[in-house]
Amino acid sequence: MNIIEAIKDPQLLGSFIGTDLASWQPWLAALRTLYGLPVVNRTARHIVADCTGRNVNTLPPGGFDAALFLTGRRSGKSRIAATVAAYEAVLAGHYTRLAPGERGVVPVVAPTMAQGRIVRDYCRAIFETPLFKRELERETKSGFSLRCGTRIEILAGDYRTIRGYTLLAAVVDEACFFGTDAETRSRTDTELMRAIRPALATTGGKLVCISSPYARKGWCWQQYVRHHANPKGQVLVWNASSRTMNPTLPEHVVVTALAEDKHAARSEYLGEWRDDVADYITRAVLDPLVIEGCSERMPRKGTKYTAFVDMSGGRGDDAALAIAHKEQQNVVIDYARSWSPPFNPSAVVDAMAVDLRRYGCRRVTGDNYAAEFVSSAFTRNGIRYKRAEQPKSGLYTELLPLLCSGCVELLDQAKLLDQLASLERRTRAGGKDIIDHPRGGHDDLANVVAGVAAVTSKPVRLVGAMF
Template sequence: MNIIEAIRDEKVFRPFLEDVEGGLGSWRNWMVALRASMGLPITAESSKQLIRQCTGRDPDLLPENGFSTSLFLTGRRSGKSRVAAVTAAYQAVLSGREKRLSKGEQGLVVVCSVSKRQGSIIKGYTRSIFKTPLLAQEVVEETREGFTLRNGVRIEILAGDFRTVRGFTLLAAIVDEAAFFGTDEESKVKSDTELIRAIKPALATTGGPLLLTTSPYARKGFCWETHKKHWGNDKGTTLVWNAASRVMNPTLPQSVIDEAMQDDLAAAKSEFGAEFREDVGIWLPRAVIEGLVVAGRRELAPVLRSDMRYFAFADLSGGRSDDSALAIAHREDRKVVVDYLGRWRPPSNPYDVIRQMSKVLKEYGIRVITGDNYAAEFCARAFEACGIGYLKCPKPKSQLYLELLPRMCSGEVELLDDDHLVNQLAGLERRTRSGGKDSIDHPHGGHDDLANVIAGVADLAGAKVLTLGGFDLLQDTPDASFDWSFA
């Protein structure tokens, strides 16, 4: 039984996919896409026309045995996560690929999702699939990660992390929202490229398929490079299927798309039109950032002497959802050396966080700290109660990032060995706004608290110093009205 027959069979996948009237009409284009991916016969002229539209290829030149790797770049609400769940179930139960395993060897079908939330959606779909009478008897055990089947195969949903599978063989791998790996704080995978590099060797002995489903995003990484290389290429070894949301899901109301287009045209063209964003690019390559990390250095102890001056920058939060962060650094010639990096995870009490920060600041001999504009009056009063002065930074976060960029490119920063910091810095995105002005920020749903304090403290420590009447004054003092009695 091939996957199309299984989708149409009322005892297998049809109950999961059919609409309220019992039909499968809205899934027609997905079935054409799966036929192209798996090398199943395609005879209808309308199906061939769809393939030309979505792949840029001649349907008569598609390989008879299908593709080992398929990338489906489709818009939001197109049904791609449900297709991912159906594909995982088919490969685990009906493909017969487990027969290629050696005696005593256990096969896995893995579904990798970018976050725990997305992983729970996939698992919920998979659980629903296995409620049909024919498939329910195949489930031996359900665990937090997935399902063990009667044929010995396990389906595992891996959220935010592709864990080590040494000792196991993959029968198939499905990657959901592949373009967004590395953009989510929860994800331990640095990028879609790293993830695919980890998966492919585990598929080698079974010849299992690799299926990626995602909405397009920034023009970087595996998804973008694969699209450039294989879309419209009749000799391409990877199937790239690129289609807008309503092409794959005609039941999606056009009004939803129109409203999104009015709110944010660039985002909507990516999310519903399945176009890679032209206005989003990387801020700085990960390799450059990692090259500034001093391996094994977690913190530098304070050195209290007259010629040592420390600078501090804080990013405070209300303690309910975002982190609070503190960075301390000093300057050696032209280089900014980060000495301390603190992170307070929510939930937390802002007063307790500020008391703990103040204790650290005093250990480094710091009596004045600079921070962002979050609840500036509250922060000033809370730090003042701890004997620390608080200055509001006059520069927006995006400007701090833009000014940090040349300093990092020239190697004038030494970073502590902190994976969260590296991930946040590498995840920053440059967006070109109307008028050509760039802005830098974290991706939607991401965090940049640690990156923000590094940018802030580098700006302070790297500022030019003027000597006036025996006192060192930083150029561009943040607040001329500040009560310097704390200093």
């Protein structure tokens, strides 16, 4: 049974997708293309040609082993991801390739746990349908074990957990956003694909990636450049707007989004790559500056330390503190720590003050936008709080030349390095550049390291001194 037949069968995937398939026709055309099924409807053929940039008559008759669907938000991406995963695990016949006692895995990989839960909920709904319910052996914390000997595993962005599995197929949701969130353990989509592709080699399983397009970098961007509109492309690259794939999405939603933020909306709803986003600091710059195995340096007598803090209200963002000193022309990062919410801001300031006193710091510089209670809390602990002279985007601007010239020694902390490497430069109206964390990401540790580097690197001015 092919996937289109399963979707049309009300006892199978049809009871999940729904009996009215009119609004799902673009996705059915996409799935027909992926699986090498005939596309005979004239409207569907036009959709395939528009979204792939290829002649329908010259598409591979056997379909594709790998596909990248680049579609806008509210287009049904996560629902299709769950549909493909369930079909591959139950109906594609992969269990015939398994040795006795061997369990094949169909992983559904998402950048974060929150995104993974969305796909998981859709999978759970599939296994409540009449015939699929019979195949469910048990639901586990991480996925679904099936009677046919296969398993659907919901994974959140960790390339390491892929290794060692027998993969029958792999579905990657929001593939363009790996490495954009501190929760994501895969630094880039490229890193994740390097783990997935070998695990599919012996089974010949499909790799299906579904995402809104984002920055012009990484594996997804490379696949788009190499295979979209390429008549000989070996990867199916499908690029479409939200309303192309989901005609029921109200037009005013897209119009409003475009009016609020043109660059973001063109990516999120029109399926276009962002041209205002670029990497700011690369791993090639960071890696040589890391002192391997050193996550913190102990205080030394006779050394003058400086400190920078980034506070929060204790609900949404981390609070963070960094301490550094200067050796000749180099800024040496000695300490960097973050506190994850929820927390009591006053208690965190008290904890910070303990470490500040360990390093002999009686003054700390902090966020321009910190509330007055922050200054009062540090004063209560005998620490003078000074507001930073510039916002974090300016601090990042000063950090880059220090890094590129090799004048910073970094701690070996994965969270810190991930945040620095994920920083993005965005061009705003008027040509002004802003450096910040990616959508949904965090940069609290990166911010305090940039801040303490800026403060430490400034020359000390002695009033009245003769030169």
